[in-house]
Every structure is written in C-alpha cells, then in structure tokens.
Amino acid sequence: GAGVSQSPSNKVTEKGKDVELRCDPISGHTALYWYRQSLGQGLEFLIYFQGNSAPDKSGLPSDRFSAERTGGSVSTLTIQRTQQEDSAVYLCASSFAGSSYEQYFGPGTRLTVT
C-alpha cells in the first residue's frame, strides 16, 4: 500500500516568504508527527497530532511555525516569514496509536531559504 508522502520534495524560497509543506499519512493512522532535521543532526520534534486530541505543539521553535491536520488525515506545516536558519529537511511520520506501533516516515521536504 501507499506509504507516507510529502510534498514538495524540495523547496527553495527567499527569506521572508511563507512556505507550506504537506504530509499525506498512511490511511488509518491516527498519529502524525512533524520533525526537523538539520544536516547531519538528529530529529528535532516539532508537533504531534493524535486523533481528535489537541495537538502537542511543544516543539515548535517560534510562532512563525504552525501546523494543522484536516479531517484527521492530511497535515500542512506552515512557516511564515522564513529565515535562513529554517533551512533543513522536514520529516513527517504517521502511526497507529499504541506503544507497540512504529512510525512510518515520509521522504521529507528539503527546505532551503536563501
């Protein structure tokens, strides 16, 4: 079946512009995560959606970052007024609820802010 998909795969934008990154999780997965990964670094947690619960936004680095998940499926991560330090790979993952279920990751969106 289809895995987690993300679009675009690459995005180059000018400093100060807004960007939207999209994630299509695996159908039926109730949990959806966004992470940021700078070159050669670990995964930085951004935001977590679980079912109909309020999202865990504790990882968002500033109020320029926001995310929504419509209809419990597709999610959009929005970065307003992009800065050069926002350049990174943004990874989305989804899973079933429950401690025994692993996450399935998308291929990521590579964001470059010039």
Place this chain on the structure above:
Amino acid sequence: AQKITQTQPGMFVQEKEAVTLDCTYDTSDPSYGLFWYKQPSSGEMIFLIYQGSYDQQNATEGRYSLNFQKARKSANLVISASQLGDSAMYFCAMREMNRDDKIIFGKGTRLHILP
C-alpha cells in the same frame, strides 16, 4: 532531563565485527515501547526493531537484536557481522503508552563500517 540518551555520537567498526549501539531511557510509565531506526545517507528512516516493556525476551530481527535490560533502563542495539551497508545514522526512540503516546528520539549515533 533527556528521555532518550545515546552517548556515542560516532563509532568506527571493522567490517564483519559485531557492533553495540548504546541507548538508555528514562520513564516512570510501566507501559512503553522502544524502537531503533536506521537513517542511511539517502535520508530515509528505516524501522529496524521494536521491544515492548512487558516483553520477556529480547527482540531479534535478522542481524539485529536488542539487548533489553529493564532494571538498568537500557536498550542497546546489537548488529552482528557488520556490513559496509550498515554505515548510517542510528536512532533510538521510546513511546510511552500512558502519557501522550508520543514517540521521542535520541540524538543518534553515526556508525561507520570500515572495509
């Protein structure tokens, strides 16, 4: 305090040798899961192995095994007979069932297999 600690930022190992990647975790939740992921230079995240907190046996998947020491809160990944293709970043992760069910990652260990 960090929930997941991977103390080895980088390791170099000779091909065909066994490798142990360290991971310790911190939780008061009796129900949790531990995961290892591999991230090669291509960037994809590959799930390797899972260990549940109530599992009596150490998890094994082919050349991967998880050395689960619950009292020590350690979940080391063991790769037997390492291969050049094992060169990658490895992440340990934990999911606490009775909290918010959120998966938390360690900072990773970069493994280099030498020919």
